[in-house]
Amino acid sequence: MPVGRMNIMGSGQSSEKLHCNRYLNGQGPPPLVQQANEWVNGMDKELNSCQPEGQMTWVILHRDLPGFPDNNTLQINYIFPDGIQTEKQPHPGQPYAGLRLCAYLPDNREGRKVLRGLDKAFNQQLLFTVTTNKDGEDMVTTASIPLKTQPDGGNKADGYPDPDYLKTVRKLLKDKGIE
Numbered sequence: 085m086p087v088g089r090m091n092i093m094g095s096g097q098s099s100e101k102l103h104c105n106r107y108l109n110g111q112g113p114p115p116l117v118q119q120a121n122e123w124v125n126g127m128d129k130e131l132n133s134c135q136p137e138g139q140m141t142w143v144i145l146h147r148d149l150p151g152f153p154d155n156n157t158l159q160i161n162y163i164f165p166d167g168i169q170t171e172k173q174p175h176p177g178q179p180y181a182g183l184r185l186c187a188y189l190p191d192n193r194e195g196r197k198v199l200r201g202l203d204k205a206f207n208q209q210l211l212f213t214v215t216t217n218k219d220g221e222d223m224v225t226t227a228s229i230p231l232k233t234q235p236d237g238g239n240k241a242d243g244y245p246d247p248d249y250l251k252t253v254r255k256l257l258k259d260k261g262i263e
Contacts, residue, residue, distance in 0.1 A: 134172035135209035136180065136224055138164035142199065144191055150236050151245030152190035157235060158199055160187040164212065164224040173214045175222055180214045183224040187231040188243075194250045201257040205229055210260055229256050 145157040164182040169175050187202075189195040205211050213227040230253065234243030257263070 134170065134214075135206075135212045135227070136164055136167050136169075136173070136182075136214060138162060138182075138212065138224070140203065140206045147235075149188060149190050149244040150238075151247060152192065152195075155195070156191040158189040158191045158195055160189065160199070160202065160231075161185075162187070162206075162212070169214055169222065173222075174216065178222060180222040180224060183212070185226075185231070185233060187233055188235045189232070189250070190244075194254075198250050198253050198257075201254065201262050202229070202231075204262045205257060205260065208260075208262070210262075229253060229260075 140160065140162050142158055142160045145159050147157055148155055149157050162183065162185045164184075166182040167180055169178050169180055173180070189198055202211065211227055211229055211231075212224050214222055215225050216222050217225075230242075230249075232242055232244060232246070232249060234241050237243035239246045
């Protein structure tokens with residue numbers, strides 16, 4: 085299985101086996117539609133915090149996504165270990181729960197463009213942030229760029245098919261100066 089380039093921010097690496105879970109301790113990002121609406125409506129809190137140290141890798145899966153029957157799948161793996169918040173995050177000196185998340189793109193021209201954009205956004209610390217969940221615990225979650233965290237299940241499950249997803253993400257990335 086071909087493996088994509090690994091991006092490591094800082095030295096936080098995990099030697100544990102990667103399990104592609106949408107949720108960490110039962111908590112996950114808000115639905116894709118809610119994330120996009122919050123960004124469009126200016127309620128994005130990304131400017132108040134910063135993406136913690138983590139890593140982004142990707143692999144090619146030899147399976148198609150709904151809506152892309154002739155393409156393989158790009159599986160992007162994001163890993164953020166548990167950590168202590170910095171002065172750029174909501175509660176400096178306090179711990180936060182890390183995150184392991186998989187996202188999916190079709191392995192075609194548009195999917196590769198989005199992958200390059202997500203890679204740039206990750207390196208510019210725009211994809212994830214530390215927020216406080218409903219139980220008052222600080223955790224890593226997605227910021228203003230929505231990710232497809234399920235290979236199927238449709239739009240309501242943050243999965244495919246979603247014919248507008250690639251176009252939407254490219255526009256959101258472009259709005260952040262990433263092309």
